[in-house]
Amino acid sequence: MQLISHNGVIEIRDGQLLIGRCWPNWLADGEADNLYRHCLSGDWQQPSVKVFGRWHPIPRQQRWLGEVGCDYRYSGLLMSPETLDSQLSALMRKVSTTAEHRYNSVLMNRYRNGDDSMGWHSDSEPELGIAPQVAILSLGQARPLQLRDKRDHQRKLELELPSGSLLQLLPSAQSGYHHQLPKRKRIQGERISLTFRHIIPNYWRD
Numbered sequence: 001m002q003l004i005s006h007n008g009v010i011e012i013r014d015g016q017l018l019i020g021r022c023w024p025n026w027l028a029d030g031e032a033d034n035l036y037r038h039c040l041s042g043d044w045q046q047p048s049v050k051v052f053g054r055w056h057p058i059p060r061q062q063r064w065l066g067e068v069g070c071d072y073r074y075s076g077l078l079m080s081p082e083t084l085d086s087q088l089s090a091l092m093r094k095v096s097t098t099a100e101h102r103y104n105s106v107l108m109n110r111y112r113n114g115d116d117s118m119g120w121h122s123d124s125e126p127e128l129g130i131a132p133q134v135a136i137l138s139l140g141q142a143r144p145l146q147l148r149d150k151r152d153h154q155r156k157l158e159l160e161l162p163s164g165s166l167l168q169l170l171p172s173a174q175s176g177y178h179h180q181l182p183k184r185k186r187i188q189g190e191r192i193s194l195t196f197r198h199i200i201p202n203y204w205r206d
């Protein structure tokens with residue numbers, strides 16, 4: 001797996017296969033700071049999920065926002081979306097334009113310091129459809145995201161995500177690879193990620 005810089009865009013490739021694209025300076029510093037404060041002021045949750053038969057609070061906080069009908073089910077939780085305000089709707093349209101993919105919802109993750117994390121997974125819930133695409137906008141403290149081959153866990157890649165960067169994970173990233181946001185014990189700063197998704201509306205209601 002390798003990172004290839006191409007006209008200011010970083011491509012994540014595995015041989016010929018394109019897995020993702022990253023725009024390192026997608027937002028200017030001032031815009032990223034404003035957006036960070038805007039997102040922080042919302043209603044953050046830290047639900048518990050069942051892992052191997054026991055309940056644990058997730059090691060971070062989250063918010064789920066989106067268009068009407070965009071319910072999201074993961075790790076046994078069914079989440080109904082908060083309404084997107086005009087600033088976040090405009091941001092989502094801008095992300096959709098860059099990534100050339102229509103998003104209708106966003107999972108916000110808040111990592112209060114290096115103890116907060118997200119373990120190995122792929123985003124492949126059925127309401128994301130057969131070719132899930134996730135675009136991750138990073139705000140605040142830079143943290144690395146790691147990718148690994150599902151069939152050979154030694155084949156890994158790490159990408160630092162600075163504030164204002166946008167990372168698009170293509171469907172190939174979800175089908176062939178896992179990703180995680182590992183703990184970084186020495187990091188004190190706080191990071192928020194906005195992970196844009198396209199949900200099939202009313203998937204869990206029909």
Ligand SMILES: O=C(O)CCC(=O)C(=O)O
Nearest residue numbers: 107109123136181193195
């Ligand atoms: O916070 C991140 O950059 C990764 C989040 C992620 O993988 C997810 O929300 O599915």
Ligand SMILES: [Fe+2]
Nearest residue numbers: 121122123179
């Ligand atoms: Fe993910």
